Amino acid sequence: MKGFEIRGYVILALAALFLLPLTAPAATPGVDKNEIRIAQWGPQTGPAAPWGSVARGSDILFQLVNEEGGIHGRKIRYFVRDDQYNPAMTVSVVKELVERRGVFAFVGGVSGAGGMAVKDYLAQNKVIWVSPATALNEYVFPVNPYLFGMYPLYDDEASVLTKYIVETLKAKKIGFFYQNDQYGKDGLTGTKKRLASYNNMSLVEEIPVEPGEKDLSSQMLRFKNSGAEVVIMWVNPTTATIALKTSATIGFSPQWVSSNTLSDYALMNAITGGLWEGVITGAFALPPDSDNPLMVRYREAAKRLSPEERWGTFYLAGIAFAEPLVEALKMVGPNLTTEACLDALNSITDFQGIGPKITWRADQHQGTDSIQIQKCGPGGTAILLQDWTSNDLATWK
Amino acid sequence: MDMKRDYYEDIEIFSSNTVLAWSMAFMIFLFAFPFLVGNYYIYLANVILVHVILAVGLNILVGYTGQISLGHAGFFAIGAYGTALLMTHLPMPFLLAVIIAGLIAAFFGFIIGLPALRLEGPYLAIATLGFGLTIMHIIGTWDVFGGRMGIHAPALEMGIPELGMSLVLNTDMKIYYLILVIAILMVIGGKNLMKTRIGRAFVAIRDDDIAAEVMGVNLTIFKTLSFAVSAFYAGVAGGLFAFVVKFFDPFTFNLILSIVFLVMVVVGGLGSILGAVMGAALITYLQYDLLKNMGELPYLGDLLVSFSRKWFTVIGMDNIGGFLLGLIMVLIVIFEPLGMFGIWIRIKKYWKTWPF
Numbered sequence: 001m002k003g004f005e006i007r008g009y010v011i012l013a014l015a016a017l018f019l020l021p022l023t024a025p026a027a028t029p030g031v032d033k034n035e036i037r038i039a040q041w042g043p044q045t046g047p048a049a050p051w052g053s054v055a056r057g058s059d060i061l062f063q064l065v066n067e068e069g070g071i072h073g074r075k076i077r078y079f080v081r082d083d084q085y086n087p088a089m090t091v092s093v094v095k096e097l098v099e100r101r102g103v104f105a106f107v108g109g110v111s112g113a114g115g116m117a118v119k120d121y122l123a124q125n126k127v128i129w130v131s132p133a134t135a136l137n138e139y140v141f142p143v144n145p146y147l148f149g150m151y152p153l154y155d156d157e158a159s160v161l162t163k164y165i166v167e168t169l170k171a172k173k174i175g176f177f178y179q180n181d182q183y184g185k186d187g188l189t190g191t192k193k194r195l196a197s198y199n200n201m202s203l204v205e206e207i208p209v210e211p212g213e214k215d216l217s218s219q220m221l222r223f224k225n226s227g228a229e230v231v232i233m234w235v236n237p238t239t240a241t242i243a244l245k246t247s248a249t250i251g252f253s254p255q256w257v258s259s260n261t262l263s264d265y266a267l268m269n270a271i272t273g274g275l276w277e278g279v280i281t282g283a284f285a286l287p288p289d290s291d292n293p294l295m296v297r298y299r300e301a302a303k304r305l306s307p308e309e310r311w312g313t314f315y316l317a318g319i320a321f322a323e324p325l326v327e328a329l330k331m332v333g334p335n336l337t338t339e340a341c342l343d344a345l346n347s348i349t350d351f352q353g354i355g356p357k358i359t360w361r362a363d364q365h366q367g368t369d370s371i372q373i374q375k376c377g378p379g380g381t382a383i384l385l386q387d388w389t390s391n392d393l394a395t396w397k
Numbered sequence: 398m399d400m401k402r403d404y405y406e407d408i409e410i411f412s413s414n415t416v417l418a419w420s421m422a423f424m425i426f427l428f429a430f431p432f433l434v435g436n437y438y439i440y441l442a443n444v445i446l447v448h449v450i451l452a453v454g455l456n457i458l459v460g461y462t463g464q465i466s467l468g469h470a471g472f473f474a475i476g477a478y479g480t481a482l483l484m485t486h487l488p489m490p491f492l493l494a495v496i497i498a499g500l501i502a503a504f505f506g507f508i509i510g511l512p513a514l515r516l517e518g519p520y521l522a523i524a525t526l527g528f529g530l531t532i533m534h535i536i537g538t539w540d541v542f543g544g545r546m547g548i549h550a551p552a553l554e555m556g557i558p559e560l561g562m563s564l565v566l567n568t569d570m571k572i573y574y575l576i577l578v579i580a581i582l583m584v585i586g587g588k589n590l591m592k593t594r595i596g597r598a599f600v601a602i603r604d605d606d607i608a609a610e611v612m613g614v615n616l617t618i619f620k621t622l623s624f625a626v627s628a629f630y631a632g633v634a635g636g637l638f639a640f641v642v643k644f645f646d647p648f649t650f651n652l653i654l655s656i657v658f659l660v661m662v663v664v665g666g667l668g669s670i671l672g673a674v675m676g677a678a679l680i681t682y683l684q685y686d687l688l689k690n691m692g693e694l695p696y697l698g699d700l701l702v703s704f705s706r707k708w709f710t711v712i713g714m715d716n717i718g719g720f721l722l723g724l725i726m727v728l729i730v731i732f733e734p735l736g737m738f739g740i741w742i743r744i745k746k747y748w749k750t751w752p753f
Contacts, residue, residue, distance in 0.1 A: 044715040046653055052712060081689055082715040087547075087649055088444060088642045092437075092685045099437040101693075113547045117644035180538070181545040211545070212534050308711050 029127070030104025031336050035077045036329065038062065039103045040318075041093050042110045042133075044082035050267075051110045054133050055080045056309065057318020058107055060302050065326055072334040079103070083114055090114030091121070098125055105341070108133045108321040115139065122146060126338055130328075130345070131321035131367075135186075140366040141396065148345050150324060150358050150367035154183060154259060156391040157282045157371050158190030158234065161257055164280075164373055164386060165230050166198055169255065173204045175228035177219065177243065179235045180208040187234030187259060193393055204228050211236050216246045224252040232257045237268065244275040260284045260371060264313040269380035277378060280385065282371040285320045286354050287382035288313060294354050316354065323353035324360075324367070356388055369394045408592040410585065427577055431570045439569040443641045445681045446573075446580045447634050452661045452677035453587045453670055454630020459659070460667035461591060462623040463603030464513055465522045468529030469658045472628040474650035475502040475532065476635025478542055481550045491555050491575075495636035499629045505532075506628025510621030529655050537647040547646025550639040566640075576637050583630060588670045590626070599623050603668075657684070660722075664729050666738025675737040683725070688718035 030037045042055035062076040070076065079101060081093035090111060097103045098121075105128035109115050112134040119139065122129050123146045131150045132139055140149040165171050176191055178184030188206065195201040205226040207219045220243060223231055231254045233240055240262055247253065260282040262268055269276040286295050288311050298319050302311055309315055328344040329336065346362045356370035373386040411417040431439050451473060458464050479498030483489050489497075505528075512524050537545040553572065556562035566572050590596050598619045601609035610616050639645065657680065665676020692698045692714040701717050709716035733739045 044712040045719050047651065049712070056711065056713075079693075080713075082712075082718070084653070085648065086654070087645050088638070089685060091642055092441060092444065093689060095437040095440050096686065096690070099435050113644060113646035113649060116547060116549075117642050120643075210534070210538055306711065308706070 029098075029102045029125075029338075031074070034074060036071065036074050036105075036336065037077045037079065037101060037103045038105050038107060038322075038325070039079040039081065039097045039101070040106060040108045041081045041083045041090050041114060042108065043085040044080070046084035046086075048085035048111070051133075051314060052082070053309070053312065053315040054108050054110055054318040054321065056306070057302075057315040058322040059318070060298060060305060061319045061322045061326060063305050064298075064301050071326070071329045072332075072336070074336070083111065085111050085114070087111070087113045087117040091117050094118045094121065098122075098127055103127060104336075104338070105130060105325060107131055107325050108318060110134065112136055119144065119147065128325075128338060128341060128345070130325040133317065133321060136182075137186075143363060143365050145342065145362075148324070148360055148365050148367060150321065150355065152260070152282070152284055152356065152368055152371050153366065153396075154186035154234070155190030155193070156369040156394050157259055158187040158232065159194040159391045159393050160369075160371055160389050161232065161259075161280075161282055161373065162191045162194035164389075165232070165255075165257060166195075166201070168386070169230065171230040171255070173226065173228050173230070174201075175205040175207070175223045175226055175231040175254070176203050177207050177209060177223070177231055177233040177235060179211055179239065181211075183261075184208065184234045187232070190391075191232060197393065209235060209239055211239060213239065214242060216242050217250070219243075220246045220250060220252060223247075223254070224250060228254050230255045230257060233262075234259055235262075237262060237271065240268070241272050244272050244279075248275060255280065257281070263374065263382075265374075265376040265382055266310070266312055266380035269376060276376045276380070278376060280373060280375045283313075283374045283382075284355055284371060285313065285316055286372070287374055287384055288316060289381065290354075290384075292354065298354065320353060320355035323355065324348060324351055324358055327351055327353075364397070366396060369397070410588055410592075424581070427581075428574075431573055436569055439573050440641070441682070441685055443569060443573055443576055444638075444685060445678050446576045447638045447641060448658075448661060448677040448681045449674050450580050450583050450637070451631050451634035451658060452665065452673040453584055454627045454634070455658055456662045456665070456667065456670065456673040457587060457590070457599065457630070458623050458627035459662050460669065460673070461596065461603060462599040462620065463606075464620065464623060465518070465659075466509075466525040466624075466627070467522050467652070467655050467659065468509065468525035468527070468532075469627075469631050470650040470652070470654040471529035471532035472502040472506060472631035473635040473638065473654070473658075474536060474647070475505060475628075476632030477639040477645060477650070478536060478548070478635075479632065480636030481548060481639045482542070484551045484554065485548075488557065488559055490557055491553055491640075495633055498636045499632035502632025502635070503625040503629035506624040506626075506631075507621050509628075510624030513620055513624060514617060526652065526655070529650075529652060533647045533650055536650075542647070545647060547644055547649075550643045550645075553640045572637075572640055576641070579633065579637065583633065584670060584674060587630070591670065595619070595622065600668075660726055664726060664736050666736030666741075669736070669738040671741065672736050672738030675741065679737065680722075683722060684718075688721060691717065 040055040040058055042052045043049050044052040059078055062078045066075045079097055083090040083093055107130050110133045115132050123144055128146050130148045135151040135153050139147055176188055178188050205223055256279045258281045263281045263283045286292050328341055331344040332340045346360055348360045351358045356368040358367035360367050370388045370390040372388055375383045375385050377383040455469055458466055476498045479501050480494045483494040509528050513521055516524055536542040553566040555564040566575055598614045601614050602619055661676040661680045662673055666672025692702055702713050705713050705716045729736055
């Protein structure tokens with residue numbers, strides 16, 4: 001019966017392994033004497049895995065805070081969960097974190113669908129959610145008392161970029177190439193509103209594209225024939241790459257302008273085979289090699305704490321998304337409750353870390369309409385063209 | 398494993414009173430489950446039950462009929478979008494909507510079944526894979542479906558409010574009971590179907606389609622029927638899934654999901670209803686819960702994280718998760734080709750003769 005005994009032990013050990021995660025959470029959700037529990041979901045595996053670096057970036061800031069002794073004596077305990085960009089899994093990891101671990105607040109969170117799936121659940125359970133890593137009007141309009149957005153809205157960004165194109169680049173003929181969904185259409189709206197303010201200027205060509213399209217030669221020819229000097233593209237990385245390569249083969253080289261979603265120059269330059277050089281984009285954080293003292297500090301910390309990570313745009317966006325929450329937690333003081341933290345977040349005015357200036361009020365949870373304008377230099381480096389600029393045409397403020 | 402003495406014994410759903418008693422006990426456990434655990438586990442159980450329905454349907458196609466499908470996420474999507482849109486645009490109670498959506502999925506299954514008459518093995522895999530991707534892109538392109546932004550599932554209305562009969566299932570627990578009842582019906586339905594002439598025709602096609610045709614099984618009818626039945630299961634599962642997550646976009650139903658579905662069936666045990674149920678439960682639990690939380694296990698968690706950071710990529714724990722999931726699949730295929738069902742049979746045998 002030796003075999004049976006061993007089998008019995010194995011079963012016992014397995015049972016113990018299954019039961020361990022069941023340990024009960026603390027009484028006050030997410031906060032106790034020694035720690036504040038903060039979490040983020042993001043695709044670490046699966047087809048959207050490259051965006052997972054956002055969730056890992058936030059960790060650098062929390063580790064830095066903990067090294068300095070935490071916030072009013074409490075260390076931050078940070079959970080990252082892989083949702084594989086699948087909303088069913090986002091709901092699952094969020095419910096698990098809230099109900100079993102007890103989480104005080106969420107930061108970031110890449111997937112739009114995943115965010116929409118958990119938005120109401122988080123509000124019902126009074127869990128704070130700061131800086132979703134997607135710009136969606138549904139997040140911030142109407143105001144959700146527990147959700148604070150700082151990602152610039154796409155129409156604001158397009159409007160600021162268009163102003164730069166018309167006033168600084170002095171372009172007369174502008175084309176617009178957009179993904180046929182809310183993301184692309186928001187960009188188009190922003191550009192059109194801005195152009196209308198210049199004696200009803202209009203686009204010489206506007207062409208929608210489906211994200212799976214692989215042959216863009218007819219679209220690029222239309223842009224070429226329209227004589228566009230500048231083409232704004234509000235598309236995904238694959239489409240942008242195909243567009244640039246196609247244009248190069250037909251001898252069409254306008255000034256390309258794009259949104260911050262394509263501002264990871266090192267990556268874009270690599271996948272376009274160097275064609276990304278010279279492209280202008282919006283940006284929601286300082287350039288990765290900026291000598292801003294905060295940036296230097298974070299860069300050094302990342303090198304020390306997580307040397308194998310690439311210091312790219314999305315990684316440092318994770319830091320930028322977490323900064324306002326840390327600021328609010330510091331403002332609250334030692335008596336930390338969800339209500340006190342909400343008050344602190346609602347009183348954040350002109351706070352600036354490595355992202356744009358953020359202001360939240362009880363009746364306004366979209367924190368900013370500012371972007372920087374950057375240009376891809378040689379070897380995927382970032383050149384700052386224009387510092388933080390807000391959209392004077394924004395209608396929501 | 399059991400001796401069957403006559404035909405009627407073969408078609409019994411419960412092979413003995415012991416099995417019946419244990420099934421009843423398990424049923425009582427399932428109905429009591431929400432009162433024993435927290436809300437999170439009810440949600441997890443909902444996802445598992447949805448996957449159980451789908452896996453049972455997929456097993457009818459893959460395990461019993463011997464046809465492969467890498468496009469089941471497509472049928473799943475048709476069910477989810479069909480149910481949600483029917484209920485949003487027409488005042489229609491849930492059960493009617495989910496059945497219609499299931500039938501739409503079944504119709505698409507029938508269409509996909511037609512090329513399956515001429516395609517086998519990898520070629521059929523490619524055709525079905527193409528179908529799954531096409532559905533994802535069509536849904537993403539058409540504004541009626543909410544485009545790539547995704548849609549909200551409407552309130553889960555069981556009655557018809559216009560006639561003064563309204564019953565909205567709005568908590569995970571209420572939805573759990575709905576899914577549980579449907580899952581039980583569909584699992585028993587699947588088990589029953591396999592004991593009919595249709596089920597035996599499926600098995601005959603799997604074992605040798607030419608021999609089956611010689612014996613009088615009409616390949617055209619039964620192959621397409623198998624696809625249609627399997628797609629109906631996927632459609633109903635999708636319709637329930639829509640209300641479990643409440644928000645979904647086309648990308649939710651990507652290729653990876655189709656592959657995970659196939660994994661459930663293979664790990665559970667091809668050609669066994671019980672296997673499909675066990676496979677769906679195990680893979681979903683591993684994927685959604687255990688592998689996600691290993692990092693917080695005392696001692697072991699930190700060890701695994703540092704191991705992963707040193708030897709794999711920067712993403713840490715999730716490397717180990719993917720690795721373990723793959724390892725389980727490989728080990729089962731090599732050592733236990735019958736899947737968890739095979740392990741189950743051996744455990745049963747062991748206890749039957751215990752302590753000898």
